[in-house]
Structures are given as C-alpha cells and as structure tokens.
Amino acid sequence: MASLYLRGLAGFILCLFVMALTMPLELQAQERDVQEEDTYKVYLDGEPVVFNNSPVVDHGIMLVEFRTLFEALGYQVGWDAVRNTAYGFKNHLHIEFPIDQAAAYVNGELIELPIHTRVINGRTMIPLRFLAEQSGYDVRWEEDTQAVQISSQLPEEDDKQISLASNITINGFIEVSGYVDESVQLLRLDIAHTDTPEEIDYTFLEPMDAYIDALIQLTNGHGIYTMKIYTSDNDDRYGHFKLLDTFKIVYPEDPDLIVEPDAMEPNRYIIKARLSSEAKDAILQIKKLDREAFMNISLSDIEAQDLIEEAVDLYFGSGVYQVNLLEMDDGNQQVKTAIWTHKGHYGLSIDKSATEDSKVRLHGFVPPKMKWMWIQYANTTRSEMRSVYVPIVNGRVEHSLYLNMGDGVYQVKIGLTDQEHPYNSQYSSETYEIENLDQRNRYLQSSEMVESDFLPILRLAQEITEGLETDEDRTRAIHDWVASHILLHVDSYLSDERLDNSAAEVLESRIANGQGYARLNAALHRAAGIPAKIVKGEVLIGEEWYDHYWNEIYTGGRWIIQDAAWDAGDLDGEQGTFRARLSHEYFDPDIDWFNLDHKKIRDNRE
Structure with a gap:
C-alpha cells in the first residue's frame, strides 16, 4: 500500500481546494481579513517549528513560511527570480508557488489554491494544509492550545488497492479492479484525455463486499489519459470525495x-x-x-x-x-x-534566439538526480566547434551560454547525465539554434572556463595593471603575477588525473596544472582588454611528451608566446617535486628555442 500512496501522492493535491474549505484547521480559525498572532504555534512530529514570521490567518486560512516548513519536511527549496516563484522538490514531486497567485504547480500541473500566496518581510507565505499534506503528513488544529500539530500519516501496507489489468489498451477499454476499505460506499473515476484535460468523464462505481471489477471505455479517442479514482464513505454523488489513486493510460493509434x-x-x-x-x-x-x-x-x-x-x-x-x-x-x-x-514540469529554454553580446541565458529545471550538463557549441558559419561540462546543483539550471567563436549562426547542443563523472557518459540531449551578431574580438570574451567577466578577476586585473601605460608592461605584469602566485599541481600535471579547474577556481585555490595557468592568464589579460588565446600542445619532460597548455597574447601588433606554468618554477619529474621560482624564459621566447620542448597542436576555443 505504500507504493500505492506514492503513486497517488501527486494526484492527491487536486482535491485540496475542496478539502481546505472543510477541514478543522481553517474552519476553527477565526474569520478575519489578515491577522498575525504570536499565539499560533506549529509542531512537526512534536517538535516546534521556529519561523521568522509568525503564521498569518487570512479569511480563515492559515499561511506559514514556505522555506522554513518545506525544509523541515525534507524538501530542497529554491527561488526563481525570473518567474517570481518559490519551489521545492523531494523524490518525484516538484511543487511551485508563484507569488501573488491563488495557484500552485505540482509536476507542472496547475492546482487552484483557496487564497493567494504572498511575501511578508521577505518571506514567502503559503497555505499550511496544502504544504503539509503534499509531504505525506497529517495536520490537526488544537483549539485549546491554539497550535497546529503535524504528524506522519503514511498509510500502512495492506492488500487493499485498486489496479488496472493493463495501462495500455488496444481497443479503448480498461479493466479496473481491486479492494477498497469496507467503509467506502462509492467510487468516482475522473477520466480525462491529456489533450483536453478540462473535459472530464465521470464514472461512479458501487463496491460489493469492498471489491470492484469494472470495464471502462475511453471515449475521447487515441492518446494518453489520466484516471483519478476517488472514494466516499456515503452514496452522495455530489458530496465529499477523497483521492485514492491516479493512473496514466495509453490508447495508442499504432499498436506497433x-x-x-x-x-x-x-x-x-x-x-x-x-x-x-x-x-x-x-x-x-x-x-x-x-x-x-x-x-x-x-x-x-x-x-x-x-x-x-x-x-x-x-x-x-x-x-x-x-x-x-x-x-x-x-x-x-x-x-x-x-x-x-x-504535462511535466521539467524543461530548459533560452531567453533569446539572437544576441549582440555573445551571451544567451539558459534556464529551467531538470530532475534533481542530474549531475552534469554537457554543452556543445558549433558555429555553423565558421565551421568551428567546442564543448564544455558544467555541474548541475539540485536540478536548477541558470547558466550563461558563451558564443565566443565569433559571429555567425550557432547550434548549441545540451546534454544531461546523472553519472558522477561526465566523461564518456550517455546523454539525453536537444539542440538550440542561436544567431550571434557580436562583432567584437573573440579573444576578449568570457567563456565558462575563462571567466574574464568575473568580478574578482576584473578587480585583480585592474590592480595588477594600475599605473602601467603600455600593453607590453601590462602583459608582463599579468604574466608575473600568475607565475608567482599559483603553484603547480604536480600529480595532476604528470599523470592522467584530471584537474579541470576554471580561471575563477584557480584564482581561489591558487593551485593549477598547465591548463589552469593558461586559463587564469587568459582571463586576466581579457579583463585588462588584451586579446589572449589558449594553446593546446605537448611539452617534453625528460624523454616523454605530456599534454600541456600555454598562451598567445596579442601585443605590439603580434602574438607573443607565454607559458606561465613553466615560468613559475622548477619541476623535477623523477622526484615529483616543484620549486617555485619566477623566470621569463618562456615569456616571448625565441620560437626555434621554444619548439625544442614545446609542440603546438591547435588553438583552444575557450
């Protein structure tokens, strides 16, 4: 029966509006417009819930702080500033509360509320009974103590449940059978086609010896149907019903x-x-x-x-x-x-299909289990491509897409995975087409891993170059700062261990491999208005060639080579040690000498 409860939990909210008008919590509260009372207390499993705002009663409906109670009930919560919406999710349930609306959304399905949500003293307030019952808890109002008691009410497992012979029908008929509680006198089946959810067919069934067995016809053609089964303890077809379970039924047009x-x-x-x-x-x-x-x-x-x-x-x-x-x-x-x-809730979208600053905002929700987002950029006008991995936290996506490979028409492919490590994983994906109208130098722009628009990087670039008049002086100062303030991560550098840190992460940790040095050096140059490339290649250490990254910086009318990692100190490959020591051997070196231990493969498109 616990599994029956979980299947029906999301659908249970559809009858809450009626329930909210009839339950003791609201009816026993005094009728008033809006009133806040310090005497109202809320207890969860016997423990007091401490709110920043005391509960508010509006027209007999008690409202409480969304975040405080949702977190106490085990939800992860968040705020969508773009849509002015508070949200929380737990297991397969995702609930949203738009502010100043008498509505909520559960897994994308609109549910009417008896009263508007609102913000009081910076806190989102929502109807208490709606919130608590969606988390599987029972709510009781104690008149003598002026307190709300919330306690667990998960149903006990037993063999009394309704089931379908199959949720797929070829001929348009569905067999419904099973046991109900002996107190149930009437069942109501609400059946709606997902194309026309407002058109509901009602079927009433009377159990015999607490058992039903009926053949139900789907009358609105092929497609997907939702069937909600309600029970009543009396035979009044217009009385109060309680939701028992929800089913999805498929009536395919092509059985293949x-x-x-x-x-x-x-x-x-x-x-x-x-x-x-x-x-x-x-x-x-x-x-x-x-x-x-x-x-x-x-x-x-x-x-x-x-x-x-x-x-x-x-x-x-x-x-x-x-x-x-x-x-x-x-x-x-x-x-x-x-x-x-x-009718599902999850979805990603972009804020515009054309941009003049090489950036587009990607936003939306994905299942909380998703851990990584893979982004592939393809400039179809210039035939260039790059990709990047971005972590996902709690199913919320708020991310800038960086179209930094020049102007043109981009195809941006988004992939998702629930694997702990993103590399070599299988993804579900989709593609967006975006036109980039930005004519600026691509090597002055930010990207996911070279965050030259990150405020600490902007401030540091200004601090390093303050008072310097020429780009030649500014680029040397930036190179010297990176080479003298960042330590080489030797284990990552000499092994297959991945250390894929962005410029901002390197600035915070002060530890990097060759790629991290190149990213921070590029970010600081771009923040200072100096074009900077990242170069992928190989370097000779002892008798072996290793993957490596360095920079090419545009100054004095030409691209000059900088390898801040190799100017940061001395690496002993055999001992696996690094001794910090600033040098300028790899700052604008002679190209023939440089090529003795460096081999350029390509320009990186970060």
Whole structure:
C-alpha cells in the first residue's frame, strides 16, 4: 500500500481546494481579513517549528513560511527570480508557488489554491494544509492550545488497492479492479484525455463486499489519459470525495509504437515499438514544435530484434510532443509516429534566439538526480566547434551560454547525465539554434572556463595593471603575477588525473596544472582588454611528451608566446617535486628555442 500512496501522492493535491474549505484547521480559525498572532504555534512530529514570521490567518486560512516548513519536511527549496516563484522538490514531486497567485504547480500541473500566496518581510507565505499534506503528513488544529500539530500519516501496507489489468489498451477499454476499505460506499473515476484535460468523464462505481471489477471505455479517442479514482464513505454523488489513486493510460493509434508514461518519473516516457523484420538501423526522433532530439537505437543490444523499449526523458517543457521511429533498410525509410500531450514540469529554454553580446541565458529545471550538463557549441558559419561540462546543483539550471567563436549562426547542443563523472557518459540531449551578431574580438570574451567577466578577476586585473601605460608592461605584469602566485599541481600535471579547474577556481585555490595557468592568464589579460588565446600542445619532460597548455597574447601588433606554468618554477619529474621560482624564459621566447620542448597542436576555443 505504500507504493500505492506514492503513486497517488501527486494526484492527491487536486482535491485540496475542496478539502481546505472543510477541514478543522481553517474552519476553527477565526474569520478575519489578515491577522498575525504570536499565539499560533506549529509542531512537526512534536517538535516546534521556529519561523521568522509568525503564521498569518487570512479569511480563515492559515499561511506559514514556505522555506522554513518545506525544509523541515525534507524538501530542497529554491527561488526563481525570473518567474517570481518559490519551489521545492523531494523524490518525484516538484511543487511551485508563484507569488501573488491563488495557484500552485505540482509536476507542472496547475492546482487552484483557496487564497493567494504572498511575501511578508521577505518571506514567502503559503497555505499550511496544502504544504503539509503534499509531504505525506497529517495536520490537526488544537483549539485549546491554539497550535497546529503535524504528524506522519503514511498509510500502512495492506492488500487493499485498486489496479488496472493493463495501462495500455488496444481497443479503448480498461479493466479496473481491486479492494477498497469496507467503509467506502462509492467510487468516482475522473477520466480525462491529456489533450483536453478540462473535459472530464465521470464514472461512479458501487463496491460489493469492498471489491470492484469494472470495464471502462475511453471515449475521447487515441492518446494518453489520466484516471483519478476517488472514494466516499456515503452514496452522495455530489458530496465529499477523497483521492485514492491516479493512473496514466495509453490508447495508442499504432499498436506497433506505444508511448507510456513512467510511473515514478513525471518527465520520463517508455517508448515501446515493434520493428519491421527488414530494419537494419533505427532512430527515435522526439519533437516539440521546432525543438527536437534524437536517440540512436543499437539493434545489436536488443534481445528480440523486432521489439525495442527505450526510456526517454523530456526537457522541452509542457506541450504537444511527437515521436517518430525511423527504420532504415538499404536506403529505404519507414516512419511510425505517435503524438501525445506532456504535462511535466521539467524543461530548459533560452531567453533569446539572437544576441549582440555573445551571451544567451539558459534556464529551467531538470530532475534533481542530474549531475552534469554537457554543452556543445558549433558555429555553423565558421565551421568551428567546442564543448564544455558544467555541474548541475539540485536540478536548477541558470547558466550563461558563451558564443565566443565569433559571429555567425550557432547550434548549441545540451546534454544531461546523472553519472558522477561526465566523461564518456550517455546523454539525453536537444539542440538550440542561436544567431550571434557580436562583432567584437573573440579573444576578449568570457567563456565558462575563462571567466574574464568575473568580478574578482576584473578587480585583480585592474590592480595588477594600475599605473602601467603600455600593453607590453601590462602583459608582463599579468604574466608575473600568475607565475608567482599559483603553484603547480604536480600529480595532476604528470599523470592522467584530471584537474579541470576554471580561471575563477584557480584564482581561489591558487593551485593549477598547465591548463589552469593558461586559463587564469587568459582571463586576466581579457579583463585588462588584451586579446589572449589558449594553446593546446605537448611539452617534453625528460624523454616523454605530456599534454600541456600555454598562451598567445596579442601585443605590439603580434602574438607573443607565454607559458606561465613553466615560468613559475622548477619541476623535477623523477622526484615529483616543484620549486617555485619566477623566470621569463618562456615569456616571448625565441620560437626555434621554444619548439625544442614545446609542440603546438591547435588553438583552444575557450
């Protein structure tokens, strides 16, 4: 029964509006416009909850601080300043509260509230009963103590539950059966097609000996349906019902291509397809309007080659989706198609499709389990490409996309993974097309790993170059600062251990490998208005060549070489030690001498 509770928890909120008008917590509070009372106390499992703002009662509805109580209930919380929305998530539930609206969103589904949310003294206030019951807790109002008691109310496991014979139907009929509590006299089934969720078909069932067994017809055609099952302890069809469970049902137009919602992940769908016997290759194409993602299917990995089952995560937001299964056989192509409406919450979007400053903002939510975002930039006008890995924290994405490979039309591909390490992982992904109109020198611009617009880097560049009149003097001062203030991370430098720190991270830690030196040196030069490249190459240490990075700085009408890492001190490769010592041997060196122990491979596009 615990699993039944989890499946039904998200759907349970749909009846909260009615419940909020009838439950003791609100009814026993005095009717008034808005009043704050220090005498109101809130207890969670017997322990007092300490708020910055005391609970507020508005028209009989108690409001409490969102963040304080949500965190006490085990949620991770956050604030979306762009949409003026507070949010929290836990397990598969994601709840949002837009400020100054009588509404909430649970996994992307709109729920009406009996009263508007609001901000008081900088704190978001929301209806207490709504919040508590969505976390699986029971709320009781104690009149004598003027206190709210919140206690755990997870249902006990038993064998009394409703189930479907299958959540996929080929003929449009679904069999519903199972046991209910002996006190239940009436069940109400609310059935809605996801394309028209406002059109609800109601079916009433009377259990016999606490058991039901019924065949239900889906009357609105093919697609995905939501079925919510409610129970009542009396036979009044217009009385109060309590939500028991929620199911997703698939009525596919093509039985050879079925899109089935995942039971626990609101943004995941299971795509089941039967391939033709002639198919040699297959591709899944997921589309929403002008956005799409592709998933290659390896037929060799399929146990029964004519049957495939793929899990697909959707990050385009709510809307109408189309999945195409493309089967290839010696140049011939067959296409199977399914269309459905997705109501999930997670999604990423960009704030504009054209930019004049080489930056675009990527924002949105992804499942909290996602740990890394892979970003691939391709300037299709200049035929250049680069990629970068960015960590994700708590499922919130607020990130600048840096189109720093000159002006032109970019294709930006975003990938996500839940692996601890991003390299060599499989990603779900999508692509954006963005036009960059910025004509500025690309080697003066910021990127994810060369944050020349980072305030501490800007301030340091100004401090280092203050009073210096020429770029020649300024570039030497920046080189000397980096070479004399950053220590070489020897283990990373001489092994395959990755130390992929950005310029800002190197500035904070004061430790780097060759790449870290080059990134910080480039960032400080760009912040000072001096064009700077990062060069990828190899260096000779003893008798072996190692990967390495250095800089080329534009000053005096030419590009000069700088290797701040090799000017920072002496490395003993055999002993694995480093002795700090500032030199200028690799500051604008003679190119023939430099090439004795350095081999340039390419300019890095950071």
